[in-house]
Amino acid sequence: xxxxxxxxxxxxxxxxxxxxxxxxxxxxxxxxxxxxxxxxxxxxxxxxxxxxxxxxxxxxxxxxxxxxxxxxxxxxxxxxxxxxxxxxxxxxxxxxxxxxxxxxxxxxxxxxxxxxxxxxxxxxxxxxxxxxxxxxxxxxxxxxxxxxxxxxxxxxxxxxxxxxxxxxxxxxxxxxxxxxxxxxxxxxxxxxxxxxxxxxxxxxxxxxxxxxxxxxxxxxxxxxxxxxxxxxxxxxxxxxxxxxxxxxxxxxxxx
Amino acid sequence: xxxxxxxxxxxxxxxxxxxxxxxxxxxxxxxxxxxxxxxxxxxxxxxxxxxxxxxxxxxxxxxxxxxxxxxxxxxxxxxxxxxxxxxxxxxxxxxxxxxxxxxxxxxxxxxxxxxxxxxxxxxxxxxxxxxxxxxxxxxxxxxxxxxxxxxxxxxxxxxxxxxxxxxxxxxxxxxxxxxxxxxxxxxxxxxxxxxxxxxxxxxxxxxxxxxxxxxxxxxxxxxxxxxxxxxxxxxxxxxxxxxxxxxxxxxxxxxxxxxxxxxxx
Numbered sequence: 001x002x003x004x005x006x007x008x009x010x011x012x013x014x015x016x017x018x019x020x021x022x023x024x025x026x027x028x029x030x031x032x033x034x035x036x037x038x039x040x041x042x043x044x045x046x047x048x049x050x051x052x053x054x055x056x057x058x059x060x061x062x063x064x065x066x067x068x069x070x071x072x073x074x075x076x077x078x079x080x081x082x083x084x085x086x087x088x089x090x091x092x093x094x095x096x097x098x099x100x101x102x103x104x105x106x107x108x109x110x111x112x113x114x115x116x117x118x119x120x121x122x123x124x125x126x127x128x129x130x131x132x133x134x135x136x137x138x139x140x141x142x143x144x145x146x147x148x149x150x151x152x153x154x155x156x157x158x159x160x161x162x163x164x165x166x167x168x169x170x171x172x173x174x175x176x177x178x179x180x181x182x183x184x185x186x187x188x189x190x191x192x193x194x195x196x197x198x199x200x201x202x203x204x205x206x207x208x209x210x211x212x213x214x215x216x217x218x219x220x221x222x223x224x225x226x227x228x229x230x231x232x233x234x235x236x237x238x239x240x241x242x243x244x245x246x247x248x249x250x251x252x253x254x255x
Numbered sequence: 256x257x258x259x260x261x262x263x264x265x266x267x268x269x270x271x272x273x274x275x276x277x278x279x280x281x282x283x284x285x286x287x288x289x290x291x292x293x294x295x296x297x298x299x300x301x302x303x304x305x306x307x308x309x310x311x312x313x314x315x316x317x318x319x320x321x322x323x324x325x326x327x328x329x330x331x332x333x334x335x336x337x338x339x340x341x342x343x344x345x346x347x348x349x350x351x352x353x354x355x356x357x358x359x360x361x362x363x364x365x366x367x368x369x370x371x372x373x374x375x376x377x378x379x380x381x382x383x384x385x386x387x388x389x390x391x392x393x394x395x396x397x398x399x400x401x402x403x404x405x406x407x408x409x410x411x412x413x414x415x416x417x418x419x420x421x422x423x424x425x426x427x428x429x430x431x432x433x434x435x436x437x438x439x440x441x442x443x444x445x446x447x448x449x450x451x452x453x454x455x456x457x458x459x460x461x462x463x464x465x466x467x468x469x470x471x472x473x474x475x476x477x478x479x480x481x482x483x484x485x486x487x488x489x490x491x492x493x494x495x496x497x498x499x500x501x502x503x504x505x506x507x508x509x510x511x512x513x514x515x516x517x518x519x520x
Contacts, residue, residue, distance in 0.1 A: 013512075015511065015512055045515075046512075049346075049512070049515055052346075052350040053350070053509070054346060054349055054350055054509065054514050054515060055509055055510075055512050055514075055515060056506070056509040056510045074352045074353075074354055075352075077350065077351060077352040078352045082350055084346065086343075086346070086515075086518060087343055087344065087345075087346045087347050087518060088342060088343040088344065089342075089344060089347065090267065090271065090338075090342040090344050091342055092270075092271055092274045092275050092342070093267070093270050093271065093274060094270075094274070097267075097270045097274075100266070101263050101264075101266055101267040101270070102263075102347070102351065104259065104260075104262065104263030104266065105260055105263045105264070105351050105352065105353060106351065106352065107259060131274070147347070
């Protein structure tokens with residue numbers, strides 16, 4: 001059996017007295033798309049930031065490609081990339097200039113051709129000469145995704161990639177995510193508030209709440225576990241209850 | 256340290272400057288204002304104060320040029336970081352395969368380029384407007400510039416470390432830090448004119464030896480290599496200390512999530 005591309009064990013992050021991530025463990029198999037689902041403050045982005053080495057864990061262990069992250073951070077990051085709704089590329093630079101800079105940082109071979117390729121994948125080739133700061137929110141997100149695909153990452157971290165997109169573009173982005181997994185075998189960790197993203201794109205889902213993993217499984221397994229008809233219902237119930245297990249017990253007791 | 260990564264980070268900065276001419280204005284405008292003010296003051300003093308005043312008053316123009324080398328080198332490091340904060344690009348850089356050494360190396364290169372642009376401009380204009388030839392400093396110009404660049408880089412790292420530690424509210428330190436030391440750096444007047452206690456402060460600043468040395472060369476044509484050696488030694492200490500401070504603050508920033516806070520502001 002192949003080792004997981006990303007292996008996280010007992011990951012904990014405390015900011016002062018606040019525990020943002022509390023004993024999270026998860027694995028992502030090679031070529032898998034794992035969804036990280038949870039309300040605001042669940043700890044999803046903090047998990048991603050720790051996997052990128054931007055935030056140092058308080059406790060726990062992260063292995064990427066079978067290597068301990070912090071000891072091999074630069075080597076790991078060469079084969080990793082990310083796209084977040086919370087970041088932008090410098091707005092003063094043209095689209096191709098931004099991609100050229102990051103392509104050089106990631107040492108992308110045959111960079112010019114790769115830039116054309118990723119722009120075509122995200123259907124923004126016509127924006128190549130545009131100034132990045134003049135792009136719409138949706139175009140900007142697709143440019144961020146272009147940056148994230150430049151180095152053909154083995155592990156791709158997507159933090160709410162469809163958050164600012166209209167339904168049409170969001171649908172295209174979901175198709176791109178599935179396509180790069182299918183064609184390039186990219187392993188993807190995908191956080192979202194959008195249940196449709198999770199249902200359409202993710203092979204498995206890790207459901208987080210208040211820094212902890214509540215449940216891990218396929219969408220169907222989650223629905224079965226929480227006895228709800230849609231992931232959205234599960235999401236709302238978890239967000240509002242704060243203690244899903246006690247709710248479940250209450251429900252079981254009442255039936 | 257990777258030359259390839261440094262080249263990419265510097266390229267980003269060059270794109271930024273070619274795309275936004277207002278930044279070039281900033282690089283040229285303020286140094287030009289300083290040169291004009293100090294240059295015409297020098298001319299006034301030369302013509303009106305009489306023979307009692309030393310002919311070497313032209314050192315004020317030399318001081319403007321050399322101070323600007325230090326200031327631009329410091330700015331190259333500090334503003335480089337702030338450019339990433341302002342463009343919300345910080346996480347893209349620090350989540351990329353960029354080491355602290357790569358990042359600092361690129362800021363040094365940018366600082367050197369900024370200093371190069373302004374010193375060439377100021378050198379040319381001072382010769383044209385005030386007949387002040389910076390090359391009369393002869394070979395001493397090389398260690399002078401070298402020491403000012405290194406001290407500028409060290410101050411830039413300290414400024415950046417303080418901004419990372421204290422957050423965006425401390426951005427103004429990117430411009431303020433060099434001026435904290437300027438009164439004691441003997442830029443426009445000799446160290447001897449400072450109160451005794453402050454003379455000791457001046458002796459701890461590598462740049463004070465450079466400015467004193469510049470005045471010696473202009474006055475007597477003599478280079479005090481021993482004092483330049485002290486400046487270089489102090490610079491090694493400052494650069495190493497600033498590097499340690501920068502790395503420690505970046506580690507603290509990762510522990511406290513300061514980089515992500517910056518990115519979301």
